[in-house]
Amino acid sequence: MERQGGLLAGLTCDLxxxxxxxxxxxxxxxxxxxxxxxHLLDRLFEREGRTLTELESELEMTRFGVMKHLRVLEDAxxxxxxxxxxxxxxxxxxxxxxxxxxRWIDKYTERRVSALAELKTELEETA
Amino acid sequence: MTxxxxxxxxxxxxxxxxxxxxxxxxxxxKPEFTSRYFYGSLVDSTFEPGSPYRSYSPDRAQLxxxxxxxxxxxxxxxxxxWRALYDEEAAxxxxxxxxxxxxxxxxxxxxxxxxxxxLEGAPKTAASVSGGWxxxxxGMKTLLETGAPLAG
Numbered sequence: 001m002e003r004q005g006g007l008l009a010g011l012t013c014d015l016x017x018x019x020x021x022x023x024x025x026x027x028x029x030x031x032x033x034x035x036x037x038x039h040l041l042d043r044l045f046e047r048e049g050r051t052l053t054e055l056e057s058e059l060e061m062t063r064f065g066v067m068k069h070l071r072v073l074e075d076a077x078x079x080x081x082x083x084x085x086x087x088x089x090x091x092x093x094x095x096x097x098x099x100x101x102x103r104w105i106d107k108y109t110e111r112r113v114s115a116l117a118e119l120k121t122e123l124e125e126t127a
Numbered sequence: 128m129t130x131x132x133x134x135x136x137x138x139x140x141x142x143x144x145x146x147x148x149x150x151x152x153x154x155x156x157k158p159e160f161t162s163r164y165f166y167g168s169l170v171d172s173t174f175e176p177g178s179p180y181r182s183y184s185p186d187r188a189q190l191x192x193x194x195x196x197x198x199x200x201x202x203x204x205x206x207x208x209w210r211a212l213y214d215e216e217a218a219x220x221x222x223x224x225x226x227x228x229x230x231x232x233x234x235x236x237x238x239x240x241x242x243x244x245x246l247e248g249a250p251k252t253a254a255s256v257s258g259g260w261x262x263x264x265x266g267m268k269t270l271l272e273t274g275a276p277l278a279g
Contacts, residue, residue, distance in 0.1 A: 024143070048137060048138070048139070049137055077141060077142075077143065080139050080141045080240070082139060082242070091137070091138075091139035092139075093139060093140060093141045094140070094261050095140050095141060095142045095260075095261050095264050095265060096142075097261075098261035098262065098264075098265045099142070099265050099268065102265050102269070
């Protein structure tokens with residue numbers, strides 16, 4: 001892919017990827033660190049494709065307040081909007097959470113799995 | 128539980144990938160790429176409107192997904208119908224539809240949106256793909272950004 005520039009280019013490329021990921025993760029964690037925003041995600045999990053008016057009707061909050069929260073969720077990529085005629089519909093996008101799972105959870109479980117594998121090898125060799 | 132039924136007729140997935148729209152298009156349409164992030168599957172289509180869209184098991188012995196290409200505008204937009212044959216119940220359901228949209232975002236980053244809709248007649252398919260698209264898009268991002276498929 002973009003690796004023709006040799007080792008240095010390869011390293012730079014990886015650093016940029018790492019940087020992007022960190023920024024993405026910050027947005028997701030920040031978006032999730034609020035009960036109202038988690039509530040909005042739960043509503044969208046139950047049924048997707050909701051309008052602002054529908055979402056607003058379930059919260060004791062001004063339309064502006066709900067819009068602000070939806071904006072944070074959109075910036076984090078957790079909510080995606082699509083136009084349907086004159087309506088703007090909101091959808092839950094679970095991919096950023098999956099990315100965090102793949103980057104963080106897998107990293108630690110992998111280590112645990114390899115530790116177990118090593119233990120198995122060790123025990124079998126001494127047996 | 129009427130709300131649960133409505134949940135799954137349209138599913139939207141979006142991911143930002145540090146890759147060109149052309150690279151993402153290749154990742155969607157070439158079997159050497161799909162084999163590395165799409166459950167090992169091999170995509171097979173000419174990607175001309177009206178032509179079949181097929182996805183085979185890694186050994187090519189089984190047809191996993193069948194459909195028809197409805198729209199193809201490389202490297203921006205692809206739409207095809209979808210019927211999952213890897214599951215008996217899903218295979219008996221109606222065709223649903225998958226739309227891939229690729230847009231340039233900031234600098235070297237592109238935005239990929241997958242909309243899986245017309246799932247009204249395919250509840251089993253809807254349930255089975257909801258986790259699948261997350262896994263697939265996460266895997267495609269990792270593959271294109273690092274050149275390595277996800278572990279496991």
